[in-house]
Amino acid sequence: MADVNIFDLKPTVISRDLSAKYILLYSKPKVGKTSFAAQLPRNLFLATEIGYNAINGITAQKITKWGDIKTAVKQLKDPRAREMFDTVTIDTITIAADLCEKFILSREGVTKLNEIPYGQGWKMVSKELSDTLREITMLGFGLIMICHSKEKQSPYTDAEGNAITSVEPDLNKNVYTVCNALCDLIAYIGVEFDSEGNSQRWLYTRQTPTIFAGSRWKYLKGRIPFGYQELVDAIGEAIEMQGKLDGATIVDHIETEVHEEKTFQEVMQEAREVWIKYLNGAANDEEKEQRLNIMKDIINRIFGTPEFKISQAVPSQKDLISMFLVEMKDLV
Numbered sequence: 001m002a003d004v005n006i007f008d009l010k011p012t013v014i015s016r017d018l019s020a021k022y023i024l025l026y027s028k029p030k031v032g033k034t035s036f037a038a039q040l041p042r043n044l045f046l047a048t049e050i051g052y053n054a055i056n057g058i059t060a061q062k063i064t065k066w067g068d069i070k071t072a073v074k075q076l077k078d079p080r081a082r083e084m085f086d087t088v089t090i091d092t093i094t095i096a097a098d099l100c101e102k103f104i105l106s107r108e109g110v111t112k113l114n115e116i117p118y119g120q121g122w123k124m125v126s127k128e129l130s131d132t133l134r135e136i137t138m139l140g141f142g143l144i145m146i147c148h149s150k151e152k153q154s155p156y157t158d159a160e161g162n163a164i165t166s167v168e169p170d171l172n173k174n175v176y177t178v179c180n181a182l183c184d185l186i187a188y189i190g191v192e193f194d195s196e197g198n199s200q201r202w203l204y205t206r207q208t209p210t211i212f213a214g215s216r217w218k219y220l221k222g223r224i225p226f227g228y229q230e231l232v233d234a235i236g237e238a239i240e241m242q243g244k245l246d247g248a249t250i251v252d253h254i255e256t257e258v259h260e261e262k263t264f265q266e267v268m269q270e271a272r273e274v275w276i277k278y279l280n281g282a283a284n285d286e287e288k289e290q291r292l293n294i295m296k297d298i299i300n301r302i303f304g305t306p307e308f309k310i311s312q313a314v315p316s317q318k319d320l321i322s323m324f325l326v327e328m329k330d331l332v
Helices: 033-038 066-076 079-084 093-108 122-140 172-182 228-246 263-279 283-301 315-331
Strands: 020-025 042-048 059-062 087-091 140-158 161-171 186-195 199-204 221-227
Touching: 020 033, 020 161, 020 172, 033 042, 033 087, 042 066, 059 066, 066 093, 066 122, 087 093, 093 122, 093 140, 093 172, 122 140, 122 172, 161 172, 161 186, 221 228, 263 283, 263 315, 283 315
Parallel strands: 020 140, 020 186, 042 059, 042 087, 087 140
Antiparallel strands: 140 161, 186 199, 199 221
């Protein structure tokens, strides 16, 4: 449980670089999504498919099951990870979500999500996926999620009234909802050809009748020449405009302060020490009894019963023990 101190908070600022940014990047296959992400400095790839064999210098961890991602996220809590990486790229988020679903099926002992009672299957998958992605961001890392595109009939028509198709991320509704809630930018890589057949790739950051996209930077251009530096420059320009027109505070880079989380054993040891210190501070047996009743009241409010034994807590109750500690420290 992270330390909370509202009196030590500072107003947010906006950084020009892509660190601590959350981006969903999608396109047709072989357009350059992985190559783009490879240009981000200090980037850890969690690779569910081998799409980087032709790219030099990628730091990649192969992912074959959801437990691999959970292990990687656990290792990201190690201070050494902050010395090595600024960003985590999941390539592809589609396969990662499939692995998450398989994990839930195995955990619940079923073969299909609709076999889980009361329609809770997809809710479990969404929560597990959301909690894991959010944990990466709360640790202070940027997050790039890559997926392919799919076509569907657009609700719009062309100038002659004919139906047109649009592209969107190839994600099911539940996974898209998780990603959309988290992302600063959802961008599509499109390829256009001139009259001589020469191609140019563009990054689309705003929705059109034929493209799904969106951004939290309201001054970001809707179409940018595709490339890492081009996006950095465009975001920088949008942020500078935000600073000029909206008065936002702009910096080149944000160093995220990450608090190392205490283990269950450390939390339990601290709880024992605070418990003993509080009781030993009683002047006599009568005051000691009063202090025991006060602690029982705290235990009742947190654990639902005054008879709960702190010494019998299990690792899944670490956050509850931490809440107990907060109140006990105030008493001490």
